[in-house]
Amino acid sequence: xxxxxxxxxxxxTVGTGVARILxxxxxxxxxxxxxRIALKKVADIDVKRKRDVRLPxxxxxxxxxxxxNDPEIGIVVELIGGTTTAKKYILRALKNGKHVVxxxxxxxxxxxxxxxxxAIKRSIEIGFEASVxxxxxxxxxxxxxxxxxxxxxxxxxxxxxxxxILTRMGEEKRSFSDVLSEAxxxxxxxxxxxxxxxxxxxxxxxxxxxxxxxxVILKPxxxxxxxxxxxxxxxxxxxxxxGYKIKPLAIARQRxxxxxxxxxxxxxxxxxxxxxxxxxxxxxxxLIGDAVGSMIFIGRGAGMMPTxxxxxxxxxxxxxxxxxxxxxxxxxxxxxxxxxxxxxLVSINEQECRYYLRFFxxxxxxxxxxIASCLGRFGVSIESVIxxxxxxxxxxxxVIVTHKALERSLMKALKAIDSLDVVLSKSAxxxxxxxxx
Amino acid sequence: xxxxxxxxxxxxTVGTGVARILxxxxxxxxxxxxxRIALKKVADIDVKRKRDVRLPxxxxxxxxxxxxNDPEIGIVVELIGGTTTAKKYILRALKNGKHVVxxxxxxxxxxxxxxxxxAIKRSIEIGFEASVxxxxxxxxxxxxxxxxxxxxxxxxxxxxxxxxILTRMGEEKRSFSDVLSEAxxxxxxxxxxxxxxxxxxxxxxxxxxxxxxxxVILKPxxxxxxxxxxxxxxxxxxxxxxGYKIKPLAIARQRxxxxxxxxxxxxxxxxxxxxxxxxxxxxxxxLIGDAVGSMIFIGRGAGMMPTxxxxxxxxxxxxxxxxxxxxxxxxxxxxxxxxxxxxxLVSINEQECRYYLRFFxxxxxxxxxxIASCLGRFGVSIESVIxxxxxxxxxxxxVIVTHKALERSLMKALKAIDSLDVVLSKSAxxxxxxxxx
Numbered sequence: 001x002x003x004x005x006x007x008x009x010x011x012x013t014v015g016t017g018v019a020r021i022l023x024x025x026x027x028x029x030x031x032x033x034x035x036r037i038a039l040k041k042v043a044d045i046d047v048k049r050k051r052d053v054r055l056p057x058x059x060x061x062x063x064x065x066x067x068x069n070d071p072e073i074g075i076v077v078e079l080i081g082g083t084t085t086a087k088k089y090i091l092r093a094l095k096n097g098k099h100v101v102x103x104x105x106x107x108x109x110x111x112x113x114x115x116x117x118x119a120i121k122r123s124i125e126i127g128f129e130a131s132v133x134x135x136x137x138x139x140x141x142x143x144x145x146x147x148x149x150x151x152x153x154x155x156x157x158x159x160x161x162x163x164x165i166l167t168r169m170g171e172e173k174r175s176f177s178d179v180l181s182e183a184x185x186x187x188x189x190x191x192x193x194x195x196x197x198x199x200x201x202x203x204x205x206x207x208x209x210x211x212x213x214x215x216v217i218l219k220p221x222x223x224x225x226x227x228x229x230x231x232x233x234x235x236x237x238x239x240x241x242x243g244y245k246i247k248p249l250a251i252a253r254q255r256x257x258x259x260x261x262x263x264x265x266x267x268x269x270x271x272x273x274x275x276x277x278x279x280x281x282x283x284x285x286x287l288i289g290d291a292v293g294s295m296i297f298i299g300r301g302a303g304m305m306p307t308x309x310x311x312x313x314x315x316x317x318x319x320x321x322x323x324x325x326x327x328x329x330x331x332x333x334x335x336x337x338x339x340x341x342x343x344x345l346v347s348i349n350e351q352e353c354r355y356y357l358r359f360f361x362x363x364x365x366x367x368x369x370x371i372a373s374c375l376g377r378f379g380v381s382i383e384s385v386i387x388x389x390x391x392x393x394x395x396x397x398x399v400i401v402t403h404k405a406l407e408r409s410l411m412k413a414l415k416a417i418d419s420l421d422v423v424l425s426k427s428a429x430x431x432x433x434x435x436x437x
Numbered sequence: 438x439x440x441x442x443x444x445x446x447x448x449x450t451v452g453t454g455v456a457r458i459l460x461x462x463x464x465x466x467x468x469x470x471x472x473r474i475a476l477k478k479v480a481d482i483d484v485k486r487k488r489d490v491r492l493p494x495x496x497x498x499x500x501x502x503x504x505x506n507d508p509e510i511g512i513v514v515e516l517i518g519g520t521t522t523a524k525k526y527i528l529r530a531l532k533n534g535k536h537v538v539x540x541x542x543x544x545x546x547x548x549x550x551x552x553x554x555x556a557i558k559r560s561i562e563i564g565f566e567a568s569v570x571x572x573x574x575x576x577x578x579x580x581x582x583x584x585x586x587x588x589x590x591x592x593x594x595x596x597x598x599x600x601x602i603l604t605r606m607g608e609e610k611r612s613f614s615d616v617l618s619e620a621x622x623x624x625x626x627x628x629x630x631x632x633x634x635x636x637x638x639x640x641x642x643x644x645x646x647x648x649x650x651x652x653v654i655l656k657p658x659x660x661x662x663x664x665x666x667x668x669x670x671x672x673x674x675x676x677x678x679x680g681y682k683i684k685p686l687a688i689a690r691q692r693x694x695x696x697x698x699x700x701x702x703x704x705x706x707x708x709x710x711x712x713x714x715x716x717x718x719x720x721x722x723x724l725i726g727d728a729v730g731s732m733i734f735i736g737r738g739a740g741m742m743p744t745x746x747x748x749x750x751x752x753x754x755x756x757x758x759x760x761x762x763x764x765x766x767x768x769x770x771x772x773x774x775x776x777x778x779x780x781x782l783v784s785i786n787e788q789e790c791r792y793y794l795r796f797f798x799x800x801x802x803x804x805x806x807x808i809a810s811c812l813g814r815f816g817v818s819i820e821s822v823i824x825x826x827x828x829x830x831x832x833x834x835x836v837i838v839t840h841k842a843l844e845r846s847l848m849k850a851l852k853a854i855d856s857l858d859v860v861l862s863k864s865a866x867x868x869x870x871x872x873x874x
Contacts, residue, residue, distance in 0.1 A: 021585050021728060032584060129582070135729035137574075137582020145566070145574020147469060148458050148749035274735060277714035282874075291458060291746035292572035292736060298711060299732040309728035312585035325762015437719075 003036040004319045007067035007098075009089055010079035011044040011051060011060070014103060014130070017308030018077060019053045022315075029316060035323050037315055041067040068092045075318055077311060078102040087111055090126075094118045099327065101314040103130035103307055109207035109220045123328035125321065127314025132205040133158060133283050135306030136299040137313060142212045142287070149289030151213040154252040155269075155436045158205045160281040160301045161189045161196035162228050162248035166266070167279040170236040170245065176229050188281060198227035199248070199264040206250040206262060213287065214254045216343035218262055224348040226265035230428055235358060238386060238399045239430075242356070244268035245276040246430065260343045261351055268356055268432045275436045286436055294437045349408035354383070354432040357402065359417065360395035360424045367422045368398060374420070378413040380405040395424040401432070440473040441756045444504040444535075446526055447517035448481040448488060448497070451540060451567070454745025455514060456490045459752075466753060472760050474752055478504040505529045512755055514748060515539040524548055527563075531555045536764065538751040540567035540744055546644035546657045560765035562758065564751025569642040570595060570720050572743030573736040574750060579649045579724070586726030588650040591689040592706075592873045595642045597718040597738045598626045598633035599665050599685035603703065604716040607673040607682065613666050625718060635664035636685070636701040643687040643699060650724065651691045653780035655699055661785040663702035667865055672795060675836045676867075678823060679793070681705035682713040683867065697780045698788055705793055705869045712873045723873055731874045786845040791820070791869040794839065796854065797832035797861045804859045805835060811857070815850040817842040832861035838869070 006022065008015055022029075022039045030036050042055060043064040067073060068089060076093040078100060080086050086107050091114075093100050100119070102108070108115065108128055119126050129139050133156075142151075157163050161183065168179040180197065183189035195201045203220040210218050228248055239246050249267040254260055269276050274296055278284040283301030288294050300306040321327035361367045372382060386399045402410070414427050443459070445452055459466075459476045467473050479492060480501040504510060505526060513530040515537060517523050523544050528551075530537050537556070539545070545552065545565055556563050566576050570593075579588075594600050598620065605616040617634065620626035632638045640657040647655050665685055676683050686704040691697055706713050711733055715721040720738030725731050737743040758764035798804045809819060818840045824833065839847070851864050 017728070025585060025587075028587070029584070135583075135726075136732060137578040140582045141574040141578060144754060145577045145750050146572075146746065147466070147753045148462060148746045150462075150465070272714075274711070274714045274719075277709075277711045282711075289572075289746065291454070291742040291749075293740075293743055295573060295734075295736040297732075297734060300730045303730075305728040306730055309583065309585045309726065312728075313582050316584045317581060320763065321761070323763075324758070324766050326757065326760075329761050 002034065003038050004074050004322055005038050005040040005072050006075045006077060006315060007040060007070060007073040008042045008077045008079065009064045009067065010081070011042050012079065013304045014307045014311065015042070015044070015079040016051050016053050017304035018079070018311045019055060021308055021312045023053065033316055033319060035319055037319055040073055041070060043067045064089055068096060068098070073098060074322060075099045075101060075315060077315070078104060079311070081106070083107045083110060087115070090115060091118060094122055094124055097122065097124065099125040099318050099322070101127040101311055101318065103128070103311060105131040105201070105204040105208060109204040112208070112211065113217065119328070125318045125328050127318055128208070129314050130307045130310035132208050133285055133297065134299065134301040134303065135309040136283065136285070136297045136301070137310070138285055138297050139208075139212055140313070141297065142209075146287070146289055146292055146295070149291045151287055151289050152254050153288040153435060154206070154209055154213060154250070155275060155286040155433065156206065156209065156250040157247055157275070157278055157282070157284045158250055158301060159196050159199070159202045159248055160283055161193065162199070162202070163279070163283070164188050164281045165197065166228060166231065166246055166248060169231065169233055173233045173236070175233060176231060197229055199225040202248065202250040202264045206252060206264060210252055210260070210262060210343065211340065214252065214260060214343070215340050216260055217340060218260065218343035218345060222345060224263045228266045231266055231430070234397060235356070235428070235430065238358070239268050239356070240271070241386060242268070242384070242401055243271050244432065245271045247276065249433065251433065255346070258344060259346050261346045262343070263348055266430055268430050269436045270434060273436050296437070349406070349411070351407050352404050354404055354434070355402045355410055356430040356432060357400040357414070358428045359398045361398055362422045362424060363396045364422060370420055370422060371398065371400070371417055374416040375402070375413045377416065378409040380410055380413050439471065440475050441512065441759055442475050442477040442510050443512045443514060443752060444477060444507060444510040445479045445514045445516065446501045446504065447515065448479050449516065450741045451744045451748065452479070452481070452516040453488050453490050454741035455516070455748045456492060458745055458749045460490065470753055470756055470760075472756055474756055477510055478507060480504045501526055505533055505535070510535060511759060512536045512538060512752060514752070515541060516748070518543070520544045520547060524552070527552060528555060531559055531561050534559065534561065536562040536755050536759070538564040538748055538755065540565070540748060542568040542638070542641040542645060546641040549645075549648065550654065556765070562755045562765050564755055565645070566751050567744045567747035569645050570722055570734065571736065571738040571740065572746040573720065573722070573734045573738070574747070575722055575734050576645070576649055577750070578734065583724070583726055583729055583732070586728045588724055588726050589691050590725040590872060591643070591646055591650060591687070592712060592723040592870065593643065593646065593687040594684055594712070594715055594719070594721045595687055595738060596633050596636070596639045596685055597720055598630065599636070599639070600716070600720070601625050601718045602634065603665060603668065603683055603685060606668065606670055610670045610673070612670060613668060634666055636662040639685065639687040639701045643689060643701060646687070647689055647697070647699060647780065648777065651689065651697060651780070652777050653697055654777060655697065655780035655782060659782060661700045665703045668703055668867070671834060672793070672865070672867065675795070675823060676705050676793070677708070679705070679821070679838055680708050681869065682708045684713065686870065688870065692783070695781060696783050698783045699780070700785055703867055705867050706873050707871060710873050733874070786843070786848070788844050789841050791841055791871070792839045792847055793867040793869060794837040794851070795865045796835045798835055799859045799861060800833045801859060807857055807859060808835065808837070808854055811853040812839070812850045814853065815846040817847055817850050
């Protein structure tokens with residue numbers, strides 16, 4: 001067998017990139033693989049729109065069913081996104097005995113069990129490298145290149161939009177909404193940015209990372225998730241004063257007893273670390289493995305060609321196993337089937353870290369003492385305080401960095417502080433993470 | 438077949454790490470792979486020394502031949518290093534039909550063709566992930582995870598000893614020899630540090646990277662290589678003034694016409710880049726691929742467990758292909774056989790970059806004019822000059838950053854400058870690289 005026929009559903013941005021690579025790099029792939037990967041059919045509901053790729057005549061069709069039922073097609077690539085039609089198509093492809101490649105993190109993180117089980121049952125492959133970290137060969141590295149490791153920590157910048165917005169806010173002292181509008185105009189943020197800036201997209205991706213690295217199943221909706229829109233430019237400046245940068249992190253830890261911490265939130269990390277140097281739209285995933293120690297993967301987490309690069313690497317991998325053996329019999333199914341369990345999640349209330357706290361208060365003696373007293377009452381001790389400016393509208397900002405405290409205690413203290421008459425608006429906190437390199 | 442027997446030659450630091458992982462993680466590997474990887478024999482000339490691993494009785498033997506001739510052993514791990522005995526053992530293993538895993542960059546970069554050809558002829562695997570970047574799954578990512586890419590640029594910090602020494606010199610304003618002695622005392626540098634600080638180890642690794650990423654063969658001895666020992670603490674300070682950091686880089690570029698640039702030397706890179714944030718013993722490889730864009734892999738490039746992690750990932754990969762098919766029929770042999778050619782190397786004299794130049798001169802009016810005139814005569818134009826201190830022993834330092842210039846022109850200019858009576862010692866230059874992220 002020296003031609004493997006592929007059907008692609010969804011000729012949007014990433015689909016166009018995949019088609020381009022398959023058409024333009026056909027010879028190179030053949031030389032590396034010893035087989036051709038031929039794009040037999042591309043299905044898209046819009047067959048009229050002009051795209052950045054020239055498909056051979058007859059390849060573009062409107063009806064995905066035609067492609068799903070084509071007995072010659074061995075691998076189906078799903079790139080329409082969403083969790084309804086995409087799910088239907090993927091399950092149909094599996095039932096028809098076709099291997100599947102997808103970038104659909106929302107679908108895999110919410111309906112992964114059903115889809116993976118269907119694939120396992122039929123000894124079929126699902127490639128999903130493109131679902132986390134765009135072009136970064138991250139999932140493959142976790143499954144294969146770092147197979148000797150037990151992972152203990154993940155610190156991941158896996159939403160480029162959020163990282164871009166926080167970077168601009170910090171560099172240009174601009175507000176969240178101001179930078180967001182610009183990012184939308186430039187196409188770096190969606191018209192509805194909630195999934196990205198709300199941290200939900202990161203939670204989807206963290207759920208997939210947890211499955212592969214810790215071998216645990218955790219629904220994205222069970223991951224405590226805070227977005228970045230409460231961050232103010234002055235938080236950026238205070239962070240700098242304390243020697244930190246604010247990054248949108250997805251964090252997970254596997255404790256020695258097997259219990260798992262997982263959360264998504266803007267995080268202060270030391271400014272001199274390698275992870276803090278990852279700015280703009282770049283993604284970065286910092287893993288700690290018991291053998292390899294700290295490793296960081298950095299690259300573009302989105303965009304036409306980086307994501308297409310990951311999709312094509314899955315195609316090449318699956319094609320290789322179709323040709324030489326092992327398709328559907330190795331990772332990730334055997335792994336998932338034999339070693340995966342439900343995550344035993346540690347409640348965020350039971351987790352500890354240091355905190356940055358920001359209050360707007362009336363400019364009057366004794367206010368700091370009252371705040372400090374509330375913190376003390378709940379066992380939250382203060383490491384340092386900055387009270388820098390005097391005449392900010394909406395009150396004077398007081399900023400505090402705490403020693404390690406239990407989240408539950410902090411929440412009680414903040415509730416008490418928010419009820420003080422000298423506190424003018426809801427207090428804000430940012431978690432501090434010193435474990436990154 | 439659900440047990441694959443391994444023979445390990447060389448129970449030094451890395452060998453001990455490999456033995457530990459195979460013994461301690463046996464169950465986890467079985468769950469992931471569906472087969473056991475059993476350490477059947479370990480050969481080392483010294484069977485008496487105490488090591489950090491408890492081997493089952495009868496496993497440790499003195500004679501490697503016994504292991505090489507054991508028909509039950511399917512994979513041989515070579516970890517003795519060097520290019521004579523190691524080569525003999527590897528060729529013997531291949532002739533006996535055994536797959537091979539090695540971390541031996543010196544051997545593969547100098548005798549790779551002979552060894553790979555032997556493996557191709559017999560359809561046998563050679564895993565060498567551990568040969569570049571220690572625990573970083575770099576070679577696998579280049580071959581598989583980034584298979585859709587044509588690579589144009591490599592900027593790699595692949596010698597941890599050199600990076601450690603330059604980092605300490607920069608942070609503590611200490612001399613090369615001072616930091617080297619300390620590194621030797623701590624075990625971060627060898628008693629004979631020439632391979633590391635002379636850049637030769639980096640050239641070996643760059644040669645392997647070139648084979649996999651550009652598909653070209655280039656002997657390490659053909660790669661222009663400068664070590665780091667000419668760097669002075671004052672170069673570090675001037676670099677900082679200009680907004681740069683000095684990093685030990687292995688650099689390669691593939692031009693559009695297929696010609697290749699390759700070199701190893703201390704390099705000034707912009708201080709704000711992600712690559713510049715990689716300090717201490719960390720390795721980092723920055724690749725640019727046409728689809729994926731810029732990607733950086735960061736991790737520990739040496740040490741017992743990181744290197745062992747890479748060796749074991751090769752073992753798991755090969756075991757998987759032995760079990761499910763494809764062993765010896767896929768990467769990297771088919772790739773090498775079909776797509777590799779000798780590198781068409783661009784002479785370093787024909788390459789262009791910006792330069793940092795440092796002169797020690799007598800403190801007398803008109804000296805800078807004479808130096809500038811020499812540079813101008815050979816077409817090297819000046820971007821900025823710093824003449825900071827007045828009373829340094831051995832003359833006054835003058836430091837110049839040039840615009841882009843041809844290396845050949847610069848060499849001529851420096852020769853002319855060195856013959857000026859006002860110049861007190863041989864002038865020094867550091868190449869500047871602005872293409873990193």
